[in-house]
Amino acid sequence: MKVLVGALLVLGLFLGLPVSAAVIVASVATPAVAEEHRTLACEGVLPATGQWRPPFESAYTQTSQFGNRFHPIHKEWRLHAGTDLVSQPPGGQVVAASGGTVSAVGWSGGGGNTVTIDHGGGVVTRYLHLAAPSPLSTGQVVHTGQRVGIEGSTGDSTGSHLHFEVHQGGQPLDPVPFMLEHGAPLSGAAVGPSTPPVEELPGPGLPEDGEGGIGFELPEPGQPRRDSLTNPPRQVPPAVQALYAEAGQKYAIPWTLLAGIGMEETAHGANTATSSAGARGPMQFMPATFATYGVDGDGDGLAQIDNDADSIHSAANYLIASGVNNGEQGVRGALFAYNHAHWYVNDVLFYAHAYGGGLVLGDPLHCPGGPGNPDLPPVSDERVATMLEFAAAQNGDAYILGTNGPDAWDCSSLTQTAMAAIGITAPRTAQAQRDWLATGNGFRVPVQDAQPGDLFFFDSYLGPLTIGHVGFVWDPTTLASIEAANPTKGVGHFSYEHALDNNIFEIWRLGNINDNPKPN
Template structure:
């Protein structure tokens, strides 16, 4: 029975004291490690640090005592000695002892691009000719060869020439900022993502927990074909597994078998309270009427309400949305039990869960110099294609463009539009009124996920003319457009990025 308004819960995993106003503040991260969202990833799963003075370029060699080209970057896992993983899928072209590089591996990624991993602690288990997937173990960080301490020397070569890995990786949505990135699933475990998946990522429905109640003695019943078709249509429309709607339908009315008005006054197949239906009701069958007892309207309205209640915001968001539907933990677990019995599935959204509140208005805004760098990157992608789920370097969706632009100034943001807004609201930025917008602010509005959740993000370029820099849509691609058309949307917000950094500079 749907009883009340959405509940949102989450856990902050990083927080520090506020430094002086002219310093960069440390980025706050959402619950859980970052997911892999593109074809590239850092060569560690754990947190790590780039070694000061050991970036790409000519330097004085600490062992040979002469100036040489340092053809990569040195990185140290935290703690040292962690597993080194492939930054992208490819084919091993060399694995073995290299003299100064110690135990090393070279991987060809196609298109003239290869990566090298030096100073591994022991010979790699990989062999030349072996295909590897992104995130596959290469070996352990070590100090073999010409090395003064445990670290990974990581190189990127393009058409045979070494290139600086830092901008190369940042331009591919895998900035080397030191943040832990979760291991990706093996290729055979990767679910198929619909083309309309904003951000191109998702997460499996959480497993049912305890306590359970009705599902202990009421097994899942067969679903009438017409009702299942409605579950599937609504699930596709709102980017949630249809089985989750089926779980609610089973828990509430056994898919319409028991649609009598409840003692609390809830009605219809999905058991809406009239006041809640008035706020979230949807014309599911397109007949021009929105009726609480209409099966299509009831099912589509349930999908709309789950979306408004945060179902796309990681495991905690799914549970919070179901708890908003019926304020009982046993009910949440019953619905998830039924949903998994009907096949489970993927929620299209960000597995990170950010505790978005009101932001931090005391946070100094990101500096003008950093704004200019961020916007210059975004503007340089003008003319690129818009492809849902793409993460560069030649095609983007709205949130991958903003995420990768922020990575150019040392900031790791979540991957999807809603998660980026919530990440700002948890203390990485602050909301500003429309009339106070400045270049570099981020605007958010509702789009394909319905009127109650954010589905699009872009940068403000000129607030006086409402000009944007954004990956707009498949027709327009990436470029300079206008956000004026969205000002009257159900959701339209402008947020200012704080002067934050994943690895803020120490005070001088």
């Protein structure tokens, strides 16, 4: 059963007050609201994750909210039983907010062309004023993100828009809090296409805990290419392929990417002579680079540059440290770091696709990172209270990698949705959220200066050189957290003390930012 923490209690905790004093002080003093700044977005669009998503793939604006209003055509007060959204540019494709069964499609009087989808459990969504519905039929099963029509202005409408409704048990609900609770806030941000449901994600075996169960396909090779033009991919020896697969699973990258490097460098160990530059081993490491990124791949207690297992695992470790999880640009950048040549990047990707391609576990958004913005006003106390209230309300929920609520979360979907509760659109994964803050949406603070609502990040299943976990500071005096911890603990109040000595442990404070700040 969820435990709902009142915003006043959370605000009292933020101010360092005893719980008994929180309500009294909050009733006589309101924290000053710092100036709001516009959110700095990462490059690209948000990935589609979870069972729910916004009903557009494009960016959009909200023009009319749920509630009683004066009808612009009928000139009387009526319940506006949904929210009006306008795609940017208008006339965009409308998609199903979740999977379900089409229960009605066609003309619905004032609603014009309308599609209704039954999602089970008494939950229904309706899509009104469509210029034309997609060729759907009653009883047809649709998946999340399947196209249901084109935004239009049919029926009682004064302009092109989508009137989006959510009903439960036959009663209309405000779609905004409903979608927020289901991990798909109507923030106006563009969200990429959803894929049809599959039993499990392709590519590397996903760990039970981590930064989020989303990924992106390896980018296609481009031009120029060099060696791959005349040297076709060779069959991978079974013992070497087993090492590629083992390292790929451990570091959550496609084994084919490691095979692409192995083919390009030494044809999977067939040509392991020391290069003219001094590179050695099957994955051709420079000794100085191996001294920093070399790992013990076979568990014998040694990291040896000429050992096959150590070399292959070290290559995976180096790719992770070079940002291979950070979208397509991250993959290209990591390969370029391996060998500073664009033809090399394209050769490796050509070979990787020849061996089957695959999914990189990480965020397709590219957040370049940086030092943060220490001059940014910190997020206001009241907004911190709202954010922590949302996170604490999920106390007792399950942890399931790749989920976005409403009853199960992973670490980064919980923090992402809590930030959405205060009007901030953040990336989906822990590493991307940290880099997004460092882009200029927040600033790093010393561990001893942490405050409630700060985000903590540390390395976990992806190895010691990248961030794999995120949570909120709840009470810095006791190092208490509110977080989606792992499958065993689920969501709740825990401690971040155990991670203080990790290779990476950082505290970041969110700035007082907003996707659509009020004009000055």
